[in-house]
Amino acid sequence: MALQHSVLSPVFTCLCSLMYIFSTGLVVVVAVLTVRHIWYSRRLSCFSKPQTRSWLLGHLGKIRNTEEGLQQMDDLVKTYKHSCFWFLGPFYHLVRLFHPDYVKPLLMVPASMTVKKGLIYNHLQPWLGHSVLISNSEVWSRKRRLLTPAFHFDVLKNYITIFNSSSKIMHDKWCRLVAEGKTNLEMFDHVSLMTLDSLLKCAFSYDSNCQESPSEYVSAIVQLCDLVAQRQHNILHHWDWIYWKTQQGKLFKQTLNIVHRFSRDVVQKRRALHKKQREIITQSVAPTSQRRKDFVDILLLTRDEDGRGLTDEEIQAEANTFMFAGHDTTASAICWMLYNLARHEHYQEKCRQEVMDLMEGRDGQEIKWEDLSNLPFTTMCIKESLRLHTPVQAVSRSYTQDMVLPGNRTVPAGTVCLVSIYGTHHNPIVWTNPNEFDPHRFDPGNKMSQASHAFIPFSSGPRNCIGQKFAMTELQVVVALTLLRFRLTPGVNPELGSSRVRRLPQIVLRAEGGLWLQLEPLNTLRLNKQSEE
Numbered sequence: 001m002a003l004q005h006s007v008l009s010p011v012f013t014c015l016c017s018l019m020y021i022f023s024t025g026l027v028v029v030v031a032v033l034t035v036r037h038i039w040y041s042r043r044l045s046c047f048s049k050p051q052t053r054s055w056l057l058g059h060l061g062k063i064r065n066t067e068e069g070l071q072q073m074d075d076l077v078k079t080y081k082h083s084c085f086w087f088l089g090p091f092y093h094l095v096r097l098f099h100p101d102y103v104k105p106l107l108m109v110p111a112s113m114t115v116k117k118g119l120i121y122n123h124l125q126p127w128l129g130h131s132v133l134i135s136n137s138e139v140w141s142r143k144r145r146l147l148t149p150a151f152h153f154d155v156l157k158n159y160i161t162i163f164n165s166s167s168k169i170m171h172d173k174w175c176r177l178v179a180e181g182k183t184n185l186e187m188f189d190h191v192s193l194m195t196l197d198s199l200l201k202c203a204f205s206y207d208s209n210c211q212e213s214p215s216e217y218v219s220a221i222v223q224l225c226d227l228v229a230q231r232q233h234n235i236l237h238h239w240d241w242i243y244w245k246t247q248q249g250k251l252f253k254q255t256l257n258i259v260h261r262f263s264r265d266v267v268q269k270r271r272a273l274h275k276k277q278r279e280i281i282t283q284s285v286a287p288t289s290q291r292r293k294d295f296v297d298i299l300l301l302t303r304d305e306d307g308r309g310l311t312d313e314e315i316q317a318e319a320n321t322f323m324f325a326g327h328d329t330t331a332s333a334i335c336w337m338l339y340n341l342a343r344h345e346h347y348q349e350k351c352r353q354e355v356m357d358l359m360e361g362r363d364g365q366e367i368k369w370e371d372l373s374n375l376p377f378t379t380m381c382i383k384e385s386l387r388l389h390t391p392v393q394a395v396s397r398s399y400t401q402d403m404v405l406p407g408n409r410t411v412p413a414g415t416v417c418l419v420s421i422y423g424t425h426h427n428p429i430v431w432t433n434p435n436e437f438d439p440h441r442f443d444p445g446n447k448m449s450q451a452s453h454a455f456i457p458f459s460s461g462p463r464n465c466i467g468q469k470f471a472m473t474e475l476q477v478v479v480a481l482t483l484l485r486f487r488l489t490p491g492v493n494p495e496l497g498s499s500r501v502r503r504l505p506q507i508v509l510r511a512e513g514g515l516w517l518q519l520e521p522l523n524t525l526r527l528n529k530q531s532e533e
């Protein structure tokens with residue numbers, strides 16, 4: 001008994017100490033969160049606060065990532081017109097902004113004052129490292145300067161052949177499926193593979209054949225995107241120490257290995273090739289055969305003002321970013337554009353006629369760089385589709401100093417600002433009938449679309465999308481060739497059993513159960529003849 005007592009007593013003391021430490025820690029955490037919450041609520045009281053779900057959880061779970069959530073967002077924009085204060089439990093305090101006059105001062109501020117951190121950016125870091133998309137201040141400005149030449153028109157011009165050939169592979173596949181009687185097709189699967197195929201060729205000169213047969217690397221990219229999207233929706237998974245212990249976290253790490261191994265291999269092999277080529281050039285006078293420069297080549301050659309280039313790790317991070325930032329966004333834009341044309345037959349016909357006029361008298365069906373400026377109406381439709389179904393719903397930022405917005409409202413330094421691209425594009429005081437597809441808004445004579453910051457699918461200011469010309473070029477080529485080869489009508493979503501479409505905002509805008517269209521292959525020659533008659 002005495003022995004038992006002497007053993008238990010230190011255990012008991014230890015337990016009591018642990019409980020004491022735990023409860024003191026808990027009290028400190030609660031006190032810090034409470035003080036923080038009171039501080040934010042006071043400082044952000046100049047912004048209207050929509051009704052919360054509860055005093056503790058605030059707006060957590062109030063707007064879901066569903067069709068209904070987007071409709072709630074429409075109501076929020078209608079009610080609050082420019083901005084509002086939002087908090088997710090005691091953890092996140094944000095200002096949501098959805099009017100050009102409020103969005104502009106935040107997006108145009110010098111990049112040195114802008115901080116991208118928290119929310120999705122932290123979740124992307126293991127994948128994308130310190131790439132241009134998620135880095136800040138000096139690191140970002142050096143990267144952006146070094147990367148800009150890779151998106152120069154002279155480089156993009158070379159990619160147009162790739163966009164043509166990747167589209168052709170997809171269209172040939174569609175023709176085969178239609179011949180088998182499968183005329184109702186889900187667009188995202190096909191178009192995402194096509195944009196990945198193009199990016200792999202542009203970035204790495206790698207022909208994955210991923211549109212025809214499964215590719216481990218491509219499946220890994222698709223999986224990583226899904227996992228990042230899932231992580232967003234579970235607030236507990238926002239903390240690394242929880243996430244890495246979950247099934248999803250472990251799967252993320254495994255999948256990441258595949259993607260990182262691939263980009264590391266490509267960069268190392270290419271650096272070795274460059275070295276070898278330099279040796280050949282210095283040893284011989286005979287010209288070496290010229291290969292088209294891809295993204296990795298350009299990054300290997302780029303130098304800053306001090307003559308310093310990018311390290312292998314930095315190039316890998318940028319190549320991974322190129323794949324992440326470039327494939328789903330462009331696929332979403334293409335799919336929704338085709339959907340909008342399927343729903344508006346007269347606009348579809350007008351675009352098709354424009355493309356057919358352009359191609360008249362030509363042998364093949366190849367869109368050339370010079371053709372892009374001769375597709376004005378198709379480009380207006382693309383812009384309107386980017387407004388109505390903007391692929392990236394919002395960007396988030398915080399600032400190193402207080403930001404003063406119209407109406408003398410101040411966003412304190414460090415507060416997360418959720419700049420809603422969706423909200424700005426659907427704001428009824430900016431756009432009349434914002435939910436209608438009306439390409440004439442982008443008629444060059446129309447002032448509304450030119451109002452500063454009313455149309456920001458690629459964000460704006462110093463941290464705007466570096467790939468926007470790349471994306472617009474790919475969109476124009478794919479859309480023009482699709483219209484030349486197929487007539488599109490709304491399809492039937494087997495999950496919903498109807499042609500109804502429910503939008504699904506994830507990392508990019510998708511559709512629940514996919515986006516289904518009916519395809520009818522066209523005999524373009526016959527159409528050409530009809531139009532002549």
Ligand code: HEM
Nearest residue numbers: 132133325326329330333391392395458459465466467471
């Ligand atoms: C329709 C297609 C696209 C859309 C709608 C789009 C949209 C955007 C948006 C809204 C941002 C700002 C993100 C933020 O601040 O968090 C962004 C940034 C970026 N985008 Fe895109 N993007 C598209 C295509 C592309 C493509 C094709 C590439 C590359 C090949 C690309 C590469 C990037 C990069 C690297 C950034 C970061 C720029 C920086 O912070 O300096 N994007 N994009």
